[in-house]
Amino acid sequence: MSTDRFDEQIASLLDTAEPTPELQPGWEQRAMAAMAAAAAGPARRAPRLVTVIVVALVLMLLAAAVFAAVRYFLVEGTLRFTSVQPAGPGGPGGEVSHFLSQGEEWMTSEGIAFDADISPDGREVAYSFRRGDPCDWAHIVVEKTDRSAIVDLSGKAGMHGVSCAPNWSPDGRMISFMHFDPTPGQRPCNAERHLWVMNADGSGAHQVTPKGSPRTDRAHWSPDGSRLLTHLDGVGTIITDIWGQHIEVAPYVGMNPRWSPDGTMIVSAHSRAGEVDGRPGQWHQVVVTDGNGNHPKVVVEHFFAFGDLEAGYPGPKSGKSLAEWVDDALCYVGPRDAVFSPRSDKIAFLAAMPYDPSGPHFLSQVEVWLYDLNTDETTRLTNDDMEQDSLFWRAETTDRVGPEWEESAPPR
Amino acid sequence: MAEADVTSVELPDEREATDRLLRGLHSAEPAAHAELCARFGRRLHRFAARRLRGDAELAEDIMVATLADGVRNIARFDPRRAVFSAWLFGIARRHVTAELRRQSRRKSVPASAQVSMHSLPEQHATGDVAEDVTGRIEAKRQVAMLREHLSEIEMEVLVLHCVDQLSLREIAQVVRRSERGIKSLLHRARQKARERLGADEH
Numbered sequence: 001m002s003t004d005r006f007d008e009q010i011a012s013l014l015d016t017a018e019p020t021p022e023l024q025p026g027w028e029q030r031a032m033a034a035m036a037a038a039a040a041g042p043a044r045r046a047p048r049l050v051t052v053i054v055v056a057l058v059l060m061l062l063a064a065a066v067f068a069a070v071r072y073f074l075v076e077g078t079l080r081f082t083s084v085q086p087a088g089p090g091g092p093g094g095e096v097s098h099f100l101s102q103g104e105e106w107m108t109s110e111g112i113a114f115d116a117d118i119s120p121d122g123r124e125v126a127y128s129f130r131r132g133d134p135c136d137w138a139h140i141v142v143e144k145t146d147r148s149a150i151v152d153l154s155g156k157a158g159m160h161g162v163s164c165a166p167n168w169s170p171d172g173r174m175i176s177f178m179h180f181d182p183t184p185g186q187r188p189c190n191a192e193r194h195l196w197v198m199n200a201d202g203s204g205a206h207q208v209t210p211k212g213s214p215r216t217d218r219a220h221w222s223p224d225g226s227r228l229l230t231h232l233d234g235v236g237t238i239i240t241d242i243w244g245q246h247i248e249v250a251p252y253v254g255m256n257p258r259w260s261p262d263g264t265m266i267v268s269a270h271s272r273a274g275e276v277d278g279r280p281g282q283w284h285q286v287v288v289t290d291g292n293g294n295h296p297k298v299v300v301e302h303f304f305a306f307g308d309l310e311a312g313y314p315g316p317k318s319g320k321s322l323a324e325w326v327d328d329a330l331c332y333v334g335p336r337d338a339v340f341s342p343r344s345d346k347i348a349f350l351a352a353m354p355y356d357p358s359g360p361h362f363l364s365q366v367e368v369w370l371y372d373l374n375t376d377e378t379t380r381l382t383n384d385d386m387e388q389d390s391l392f393w394r395a396e397t398t399d400r401v402g403p404e405w406e407e408s409a410p411p412r
Numbered sequence: 413m414a415e416a417d418v419t420s421v422e423l424p425d426e427r428e429a430t431d432r433l434l435r436g437l438h439s440a441e442p443a444a445h446a447e448l449c450a451r452f453g454r455r456l457h458r459f460a461a462r463r464l465r466g467d468a469e470l471a472e473d474i475m476v477a478t479l480a481d482g483v484r485n486i487a488r489f490d491p492r493r494a495v496f497s498a499w500l501f502g503i504a505r506r507h508v509t510a511e512l513r514r515q516s517r518r519k520s521v522p523a524s525a526q527v528s529m530h531s532l533p534e535q536h537a538t539g540d541v542a543e544d545v546t547g548r549i550e551a552k553r554q555v556a557m558l559r560e561h562l563s564e565i566e567m568e569v570l571v572l573h574c575v576d577q578l579s580l581r582e583i584a585q586v587v588r589r590s591e592r593g594i595k596s597l598l599h600r601a602r603q604k605a606r607e608r609l610g611a612d613e614h
Contacts (some may be wrong), residue, residue, distance in 0.1 A: 003602065010574040010605060015553035021468030027457075029475070031449045032442070034476045038484035039440040201502045248466065292465050312517065 010102060020284035115165045119172045119200075126166040126175055127151075138162040140177050143201065152312070158203035163196070165218040169225040173200055174242070176208070176219040176228055195219050195230050197242050209246040223263040224289070229253065239293055250293025255287075255335060259343035264291045267299075267338045267347055271330070274303060286335045286349055286371070301372050302336045302353045306384065309333075311357035329355075329362045335369065339391045347371045348381075348391050363387045437486045440534050448479055452497070456504050459576055465509045470511065478504040498585035503585055509572065554609065561608050566601035573598055 105376035116127040123144060129152075130138035139154035140163045155162045155176070161181035168175055180193045194215045199206035208228065209216050217231040222239075229250070231237050237253035240246065270285040286300040309329045313322050320328065334351030341348070352365035361366055368381040368388050382388060433451070434454035456478050481503050481610025482489075489499050541609040559567055567588065572583045580598070 005605065006602060007539055009609075010570060013551050013554055014462070014571060014575050015611040017461055018466060021466055022472070023454065023457055024468070027472055028446075028449055028453065030472075031453055031476045031479050032445055035445040035448065035483040036442070038480035039445070041484065197592040246468070249552075259518060293467060370506040 045253070048408060071225060083104065084401055095378065097260065098195060117167050118167050120170060121172055124172075124200075126168060128164040130162075131383075138164050139199075140166045140175065142175075149204065153198065153202035157198055157205040158342075167219055168200070169241075170223055171225050174198065174225070175200055176221065176242075178216060180209075193217075195228065197228075197243075206243070208240055209238075210244060218359065220257060220259060222259050223261055229257045229259065229266065231255075237293065245329075246292070250289070252287060252289045252296035253293045254287060258339055259291070260340040262344045263340055265289065265340070265344065266293060267340060269334075270298075276303050276305065277291060279305040280305075280306055281309075282330060284335055284351075286338050286347065288347070288373070290304050296370050299347065299373070299376075300351070300369070301347065302335065303352065304330065304333055304355055306356055308357045309362075312359075312362060313356070314361075332366060333362055338390050345373050347373065350391060361384055422584060431491075434489070434496065437483060440483075445479075445483065448482065452479065452500055452552070455576065456500065459504055460508055460569065462575065464511065473563075474504060474507045474511065477507055479530065481507075494585050498578065498582035501576070501582070501586045502588075504529050525603075557608055558605055562601055562604050566597055566604065569594055569597045570601040570605065 016170040039398045041384050061362060084302040114128050116125050118125050119142075124142050126140060126142045129140045129141045137160075139159075141150060141152055141154075143150040159179065161179060163179045166175050166177045173198055176195060176197045178193045179196045179303075193215050194211075194213070196205060197208055208219075209230070209232065209384055214233040214235055216233075219228040219230040221228055226241060227240065229237060230240070235249065237250045237257060239248045239250050239253075250266070253266050254268040257266050259266055260314055266289050268287055268289075270287050272283050272284045273284075274281060281304050283301060285298045285302075288297045289295055289301050295375050305366050306326060309326045310322060311330070313325045318325060332352070333355050335353070336351070337342050337346050337347040340346070348368060348370050350366050352362055352367070353369070355365060364385045366388050367383060368391065370379045370381055371377070372379075433444055433447055437448065453475060456475040457468075457471050458567075460474040460478075461468060464470050464474075468474050478500060480537045487567065494502075515529075558570075562570065567586065569583055572586060578586065579590050580594050582599075584594045587594070
């Protein structure tokens with residue numbers, strides 16, 4: 001291949017991998033104004049070396065003083081999680097602590113509330129609401145946490161069909177959700193779910209993922225509220241702006257992605273088939289990328305042999321076949337549900353590492369772990385027979401914390 | 413193999429246009445600002461966006477700042493020492509470097525901690541959107557592979573030449589190296605890229 005053709009191939013490869021983004025309308029006026037201002041002002045003179053050194057020394061001394069003063073006030077925050085005592089011969093079991101978390105449902109007198117998400121200021125809760133099965137109708141509802149008001153946002157937006165999985169933007173001004181119009185006879189899980197965003201008052205509802213795109217999953221907001229992470233079936237994880245105009249595939253971002261509070265990293269879970277010492281199984285990983293989904297780093301990795309999971313099968317009394325048992329175990333043994341600490345320097349996650357086939361149920365072997373990004377150290381925080389779930393890290397330094405809902409006081 | 417640098421010579425028409433542009437910039441004519449914007453705005457934006465991982469807004473800020481710096485400091489530009497486009501790209505490069513340095517001070521995954529993509533699971537795609545996306549994923553994988561095997565400066569020279577269409581002389585001025593050194597770097601970068609892409613196909 002000639003040099004010119006090779007150069008063209010390289011250019012084409014780079015353009016495909018990293019397409020040039022469009023310039024915003026009005027960029028020329030902005031540039032002209034900046035140039036006119038620059039032409040009117042004096043030229044910048046290069047600072048003298050002595051000046052640079054003196055300024056640098058002063059800044060270093062100042063920074064050292066400020067760091068010494070501020071360090072004292074930095075608080076790590078508290079890692080909270082739901083810890084459930086499994087039912088056993090000694091009693092029915094019970095919940096040790098309980099938080100409103102995703103995936104929970106409450107039966108109400110009118111229907112079922114599910115997929116709840118508390119607003120960042122803790123004053124409202126957004127949830128999906130449906131009236132029994134079949135699930136061909138569900139609305140996004142926002143309710144004051146003191147139960148003083150309730151608004152049917154989907155109804156206000158004139159939307160029909162099923163809207164679910166609401167998520168507040170970090171500033172509490174918008175809500176992302178999934179929406180689909182079910183066709184007769186179609187199961188909701190097979191429907192073409194799309195990602196939508198609307199204002200918190202129900203106005204401005206618009207579809208984010210393009211028409212005709214594959215089914216999407218629950219979205220996660222970037223800390224600055226400008227982007228959303230979600231999963232497209234058959235494509236993988238994507239990062240999009242709230243209008244769906246700039247969609248980037250993030251191939252290194254796996255399941256259950258979470259942005260770090262400072263927005264510079266994303267943590268997610270990956271798994272892949274593998275074999276160790278002739279034993280087939282699955283590698284499970286916690287992977288951290290930068291805030292754009294690039295530069296992956298595997299921070300935690302553990303191999304689960306199918307044989308070990310099968311050996312833990314309690315038999316048909318579990319109500320599951322062997323295959324179902326192994327599938328369930330693979331979902332639960334982790335590492336999974338990774339979340340960043342408020343200072344973005346640690347990652348908490350759940351995992352049953354190592355999995356002991358002669359031990360209790362795999363759920364009871366799941367413990368809370370901590371990975372330190374600065375030291376690369378992994379530490380186990382819990383070691384008991386409780387079932388740990390719903391990791392949630394809150395900063396003690398802020399009072400913008402959602403209320404803790406007891407099971408005895410569901411939203412309706 | 414001798415590799416011709418077809419873009420290394422500024423044609424008389426181009427030189428005359430650049431001279432006219434410089435005269436206009438010296439006398440702060442709005443028409444010259446408009447021409448500067450038209451000739452270099454998109455190229456500088458693309459240059460910055462590629463180095464800032466597609467951050468369009470930041471790239472636009474840097475493009476605007478570069479054009480403004482160019483206008484503000486036009487008296488310091490010496491046509492006997494540098495090509496005008498290279499001088500502008502050099503300003504943009506300094507802005508990008510400063511921005512990347514700012515970003516690196518914020519917490520991020522250290523480069524040394526990056527892992528090979530082969531250790532991550534493959535993703536398969538279906539459908540029209542998926543096909544388009546799959547192509548991009550594959551291209552991203554190949555580019556990441558090139559970045560892994562080419563040094564930072566080799567990759568930069570390759571991109572400046574193939575994508576930004578800068579001549580060897582211009583590249584030498586942008587990255588502040590000798591033209592001879594750039595020629596050697598480009599040759600090595602092409603050779604490594606050929607080997608890696610060739611090996612990848614098999």
